[in-house]
Amino acid sequence: MRFINWVNSSLRTKLLIMFLFLTVLPLILVGIISYIKSYNIVAQKSYSLAQIQVGQLSREFDVVFQDIKRFTEIGKKDSTVQFLIDKQNTAEESKSILGMIRLYRESYQYSDSIMNIKIISTDGKAVSEDRGVHLLDKEAISKPPFVSLLDDPTKTIIEPIYKNSNPVLSMTSTIVSDRSKEVIGFINILVKSSVFKNILNEAALNSSGTFHIKSETGKLLFSNPQFANVPVSTQIIGNKSGFLTQGTTFIVYETSNLTGWKVIRYVPLTEITKEAHEIRSLIVLTVGSLVILTIGLYFFITSKLILPLRMLKEKMKQASLGDLEVKIVNKGTDEIADLSENFNSMIIKIKALLMKSVNEQKQLKIAELRTMQAQINPHFLYNSLETIIWMAEAKKGQEVIEITKALSYFFRITLSKGKDFILLEDEINHVRNYLTIQKMRYQDILDVNFHLNDDILKYKIIKLTLQPIIENAIYHGIKNKRGKGLLRIKGDFTPEGNISIDVIDNGIGMTDDKLREVRQQLSSGLPFEKDQGGFGMVNVHQRIRLQYGPSFGITINSLYGSGTRVSLIIPAER
Numbered sequence: 043m044r045f046i047n048w049v050n051s052s053l054r055t056k057l058l059i060m061f062l063f064l065t066v067l068p069l070i071l072v073g074i075i076s077y078i079k080s081y082n083i084v085a086q087k088s089y090s091l092a093q094i095q096v097g098q099l100s101r102e103f104d105v106v107f108q109d110i111k112r113f114t115e116i117g118k119k120d121s122t123v124q125f126l127i128d129k130q131n132t133a134e135e136s137k138s139i140l141g142m143i144r145l146y147r148e149s150y151q152y153s154d155s156i157m158n159i160k161i162i163s164t165d166g167k168a169v170s171e172d173r174g175v176h177l178l179d180k181e182a183i184s185k186p187p188f189v190s191l192l193d194d195p196t197k198t199i200i201e202p203i204y205k206n207s208n209p210v211l212s213m214t215s216t217i218v219s220d221r222s223k224e225v226i227g228f229i230n231i232l233v234k235s236s237v238f239k240n241i242l243n244e245a246a247l248n249s250s251g252t253f254h255i256k257s258e259t260g261k262l263l264f265s266n267p268q269f270a271n272v273p274v275s276t277q278i279i280g281n282k283s284g285f286l287t288q289g290t291t292f293i294v295y296e297t298s299n300l301t302g303w304k305v306i307r308y309v310p311l312t313e314i315t316k317e318a319h320e321i322r323s324l325i326v327l328t329v330g331s332l333v334i335l336t337i338g339l340y341f342f343i344t345s346k347l348i349l350p351l352r353m354l355k356e357k358m359k360q361a362s363l364g365d366l367e368v369k370i371v372n373k374g375t376d377e378i379a380d381l382s383e384n385f386n387s388m389i390i391k392i393k394a395l396l397m398k399s400v401n402e403q404k405q406l407k408i409a410e411l412r413t414m415q416a417q418i419n420p421h422f423l424y425n426s427l428e429t430i431i432w433m434a435e436a437k438k439g440q441e442v443i444e445i446t447k448a449l450s451y452f453f454r455i456t457l458s459k460g461k462d463f464i465l466l467e468d469e470i471n472h473v474r475n476y477l478t479i480q481k482m483r484y485q486d487i488l489d490v491n492f493h494l495n496d497d498i499l500k501y502k503i504i505k506l507t508l509q510p511i512i513e514n515a516i517y518h519g520i521k522n523k524r525g526k527g528l529l530r531i532k533g534d535f536t537p538e539g540n541i542s543i544d545v546i547d548n549g550i551g552m553t554d555d556k557l558r559e560v561r562q563q564l565s566s567g568l569p570f571e572k573d574q575g576g577f578g579m580v581n582v583h584q585r586i587r588l589q590y591g592p593s594f595g596i597t598i599n600s601l602y603g604s605g606t607r608v609s610l611i612i613p614a615e616r
Contacts, residue, residue, distance in 0.1 A: 510578025519549025
């Protein structure tokens with residue numbers, strides 16, 4: 043879902059997805075198919091080459107053994123048979139045998155690789171090149187490889203031994219009587235290991251990896267380079283030839299029909315697939331270059347197409363956030379350029395309409411402020427005249443003169459030559475005149491204290507702001523309390539640099555429920571019920587918020603039986 047939203051969020055993203063599907067993905071797909079095909083062809087070629095090399099090495103070994111195995115024909119000669127079956131003097135036969143060995147040595151290529159040839163009868167009589175006629179221990183005849191050959195006369199047993207501290211291969215075969223078909227003796231040929239090592243070394247020079255030559259029984263005969271014996275997989279043991287992969291190693295093997303030896307070659311897969319990897323690198327480089335070129339072409343095309351649209355989008359976003367000074371400079375002549383010009387025209391018209399609306403709202407705001415102010419004056423005048431009537435009825439002529447004079451000063455400030463804002467100093471004097479009137483009426487129950495920072499007196503305030511708050515404190519706080527009331531008026535700067543004026547009384551206060559109700563009505567701007575009073579408080583709060591915003595206005599805190607604190611916050615404006 044997020045991916046779909048991301049795709050749908052941008053025209054450039056949609057074009058990119060389309061570009062990927064139409065160009066990049068087909069390129070990558072062609073590259074992958076080409077790599078797989080070439081990898082399989084080259085890898086198969088490498089596998090076949092490795093098998094050919096192993097097969098060639100096995101055949102070279104077989105050639106050596108075929109040449110050496112011709113010496114086993116000596117066992118079928120009459121003099122050899124006579125030597126094996128004759129229990130008496132066989133000196134002439136032994137000389138004849140040694141003569142034939144010399145003759146064979148002169149006739150075959152690999153005769154120099156033969157160290158010794160020995161003819162042995164079943165009762166231990168033997169003739170050899172190195173010792174002539176001699177007698178073997180009967181226990182030696184009863185041990186391998188002779189016992190194994192008696193069980194299977196068709197076998198030829200080849201095993202590595204040491205002769206005069208030199209490694210050699212001992213090749214032992216049976217000599218069978220043509221008449222009785224029984225084993226009458228054995229021929230043992232000792233072959234120098236160097237002839238096989240030379241062949242193995244030459245093969246290792248021309249190819250990579252490791253060669254292991256293992257006997258029919260699984261014993262390691264030769265290896266190049268010289269490595270320890272490596273366990274042979276059951277797959278290799280059970281098959282004559284083939285190849286397999288173990289981890290990162292490619293193994294190819296072949297078994298000689300002549301000797302039963304397994305020629306095993308271990309090659310790192312990286313060597314076998316080296317050419318395939320080179321082809322892969324070439325394909326990756328080619329496809330990568332094409333992809334980069336295609337993406338570069340995409341960005342070039344889309345920048346010409348999408349960049350103007352993105353610019354138009356950003357400018358429209360700025361305009362939606364209130365920045366109406368934005369302007370698009372587009373040198374093109376296409377449809378996007380027309381959109382940009384229409385946008386510029388639209389912004390100019392919106393600015394004109396907005397200025398007209400702001401001026402109308404400003405005039406409406408001024409009218410509303412004056413209307414609310416006008417509501418204060420009759421309300422206060424009514425209360426003041428009520429006080430004068432009361433004093434006149436009480437025949438307090440001097441007090442009537444003083445209160446009338448204070449009322450005259452009070453309304454002089456109220457009019458303020460039509461101004462909506464006056465200095466805070468004038469507003470305080472206005473309050474003092476008001477309190478003069480009130481103290482004449484409540485002289486026995488009202489004391490007033492002023493605690494003002496003189497620095498705040500030179501700042502402006504909406505006129506008739508403090509008097510309704512003080513009036514509310516007297517009529518709904520102090521008047522309802524037994525005993526003398528105290529009214530404190532404090533003014534100073536807040537830590538934020540605004541002006542705070544607190545009107546504190548020790549009147550009756552409010553219960554928690556009443557306080558919660560008053561706060562709610564003050565916040566909503568609804569007037570209090572008639573028996574609750576507080577019309578001027580709502581009026582003041584609404585005027586402050588209308589002029590300065592919701593961060594300013596009146597807050598009320600009260601404790602029943604202790605009094606009320608009304609705090610007024612206004613900005614410090616000159």
